[in-house]
Amino acid sequence: MALDLKTKLDKELKDDAEIRNLWLEGIHNRDHRQTFKKINEFYDFIIVGAGTAGCVLARELIYNIPNINILVLEAGPPNIQVNDIMRSPCAYPSVSRTIETDWGYYTENQKMPGIVDPTKEVLNKGINYSRGKVIGGCSTVNAMIYTRGQKADYDLWAAQGPEYKIWDYDHCLEAYKAVENNTRKSPDEEFKKYHGFNGLLYVQDGQNDFDDIIKDVIKVVKNLGIPYNNDFNGVRQNGVGRYQHTMKDGKRFSLADGYLTDALKKVETYPPSKPFDIGSPHGLSDNAAKFVAVNVKSFAHMLNIIWDEEKKDENVAIGVKYFYDGRVHKSFIAPKGEVIICGGAFNSPQILMLSGIGPKNNLEENNIKVRKELPVGRNLFDHPSCCITAKVSVPNSTSTSQLHYSSSGLELGMFYKGDIKGKVPSQEHFLDERPDIQFHGKKNDVLTLVSTLNLPSSVGHLELRSSNPFIHPKIFLNYYEKPDDLYLMMSSLKLSREIFKQPPLSTVWGVESDVDKEMSDEDWEHYIRKKAFSSSHACGTVKMAPESKGGCVNHRLQVYGTKNLRVVDASIFPTIPAGNLNAPTAVVAWKASRLIEEDYKNKA
Numbered sequence: 001m002a003l004d005l006k007t008k009l010d011k012e013l014k015d016d017a018e019i020r021n022l023w024l025e026g027i028h029n030r031d032h033r034q035t036f037k038k039i040n041e042f043y044d045f046i047i048v049g050a051g052t053a054g055c056v057l058a059r060e061l062i063y064n065i066p067n068i069n070i071l072v073l074e075a076g077p078p079n080i081q082v083n084d085i086m087r088s089p090c091a092y093p094s095v096s097r098t099i100e101t102d103w104g105y106y107t108e109n110q111k112m113p114g115i116v117d118p119t120k121e122v123l124n125k126g127i128n129y130s131r132g133k134v135i136g137g138c139s140t141v142n143a144m145i146y147t148r149g150q151k152a153d154y155d156l157w158a159a160q161g162p163e164y165k166i167w168d169y170d171h172c173l174e175a176y177k178a179v180e181n182n183t184r185k186s187p188d189e190e191f192k193k194y195h196g197f198n199g200l201l202y203v204q205d206g207q208n209d210f211d212d213i214i215k216d217v218i219k220v221v222k223n224l225g226i227p228y229n230n231d232f233n234g235v236r237q238n239g240v241g242r243y244q245h246t247m248k249d250g251k252r253f254s255l256a257d258g259y260l261t262d263a264l265k266k267v268e269t270y271p272p273s274k275p276f277d278i279g280s281p282h283g284l285s286d287n288a289a290k291f292v293a294v295n296v297k298s299f300a301h302m303l304n305i306i307w308d309e310e311k312k313d314e315n316v317a318i319g320v321k322y323f324y325d326g327r328v329h330k331s332f333i334a335p336k337g338e339v340i341i342c343g344g345a346f347n348s349p350q351i352l353m354l355s356g357i358g359p360k361n362n363l364e365e366n367n368i369k370v371r372k373e374l375p376v377g378r379n380l381f382d383h384p385s386c387c388i389t390a391k392v393s394v395p396n397s398t399s400t401s402q403l404h405y406s407s408s409g410l411e412l413g414m415f416y417k418g419d420i421k422g423k424v425p426s427q428e429h430f431l432d433e434r435p436d437i438q439f440h441g442k443k444n445d446v447l448t449l450v451s452t453l454n455l456p457s458s459v460g461h462l463e464l465r466s467s468n469p470f471i472h473p474k475i476f477l478n479y480y481e482k483p484d485d486l487y488l489m490m491s492s493l494k495l496s497r498e499i500f501k502q503p504p505l506s507t508v509w510g511v512e513s514d515v516d517k518e519m520s521d522e523d524w525e526h527y528i529r530k531k532a533f534s535s536s537h538a539c540g541t542v543k544m545a546p547e548s549k550g551g552c553v554n555h556r557l558q559v560y561g562t563k564n565l566r567v568v569d570a571s572i573f574p575t576i577p578a579g580n581l582n583a584p585t586a587v588v589a590w591k592a593s594r595l596i597e598e599d600y601k602n603k604a
């Protein structure tokens, strides 16, 4: 049997190799038959990555700065690949693992001293790590939960210096409201203070009733003293309630749906009086009309930045090199233009490092010339998760939510503070307004309670494995390196176990947890490390901070020691917000568009 499978796989690999060779042969022959005129394309802005940030940025720039053109390069497939299954919230768990639209990252195994017994070594096994490789990026594959973190998260970003004030909560709230189109029916006055209703990102309340058993979970947690919260993005985050989702009419709504689609509507020629059929549509010569538009190329993998070799010491970015349709292409920026990297928390640092910006040792190991030494790839934050499941002996009369088209199964949310000593949290923890645990409950074959560390202290990093741009970097998540993280997670899992023990879950439903036996703290540590998974909230790897404090970009997101180069995506977060990251990333891009616009207009 095993041999049959191996023979089958070998045959498939051989077939793949043959087709690849045929394709390459076709390309080589094509080169022989006809000479291609190499056109140096010029754009005002080159955006690398059409994910959450790239889509928002393209739209905001094209509408706010007159007469510009923009190239957007996306390594993954175009929007037409995003079919009705991908838009179906209930298909989310399989969508995020689809190889055609995922980068397929796998993190490194890590051995470290145990927390409970530091004399023993423990293992964090490598895990699969989803990252959307498709138009819309992670917003096309994520779980669609709409949360933003807490006021204190942004005020912390702003506390880095007077010029960072633009990132405080009040400024970010303005951007949240501008981006959001919340469709809550009859929102009250308080809700209106915190939400926007005219932006391009649709946000929706749950469409389906909770399962009966989830309703009982809510009753149990309310009895334990956890308050109800009808808006996790409002005045306070703690409490139990219903998530809002980035959905429209019951379907997934990505940033590509909202922002990129709108950006593509803007097509003009400039100067308008001239015909645009003279020369290349993107040529900037005075007697040719310029196409004012966003040109999106999917399946276009950026390789590295092209630098102005005449101004070697200044590190002036003048364009990008990318692989597209089997060939290497180059595109350049116009005089006031910029290259803006929006590749996400793993790829943006990789692109910078491949272009000579990063930690000296790691670049030199990979034979890359160091242009600017910066801690790119350090400061990798994430939200580690773990869960407890339970068998339910009584069938759920309304257990339909997983199968319902518009349900992601992640409707119930809860935020509270964990106990730093690893004990079951108390009432005081439930009322604390800086919660550090996010929690969801879902029911399919089993009842699962998922705990996520929202303010972790352990920090990971990533580094180049190779100078080959197609080889994945090494990712070290460093989960539970710091004791607080382990004890907080322990405390949350212990609470989940308590929840399972409460009536009517234990009595009426016959709920039986898989971790019911007595467990020592060391047992918990093993359980937590073994069952660790990620919420896929990687960020921070191109930190926005003063250079003296480990920053890679300044408060305007310009890369230190370079010109015409910014990074705009979740990698610039100095610290991780205590919530899901899609909306915070959209807000960073929206705010960045204003900074870029200001700088563009100020350039002579």
Ligand SMILES: Cc1cc2nc3c(=O)[nH]c(=O)nc-3n(C[C@H](O)[C@H](O)[C@H](O)COP(=O)(O)OP(=O)(O)OC[C@H]3O[C@@H](n4cnc5c(N)ncnc54)[C@H](O)[C@@H]3O)c2cc1C
Pocket (backbone or CB within 6 Å): 048, 049, 050, 051, 052, 053, 054, 073, 074, 075, 076, 096, 130, 131, 132, 133, 134, 135, 136, 137, 138, 139, 141, 142, 143, 144, 145, 146, 147, 300, 301, 302, 303, 342, 343, 344, 345, 347, 348, 351, 535, 536, 537, 538, 569, 570, 571, 580, 581, 582, 583, 585
């Ligand atoms: C499975 C999963 C579930 C999640 N659930 C939620 C959730 O429920 N709620 C929430 O708020 N957040 C969630 N997130 C997180 C959130 O979606 C991301 O943090 C956010 O979308 C990141 O945006 P970004 O712009 O930084 O990166 P991305 O959206 O990843 O965009 C980067 C884009 O750049 C492209 N790219 C990268 N390298 C290159 C290159 N060399 N050349 C060309 N293109 C390139 C990528 O293909 C990608 O399209 C989830 C993420 C995942 C993966």
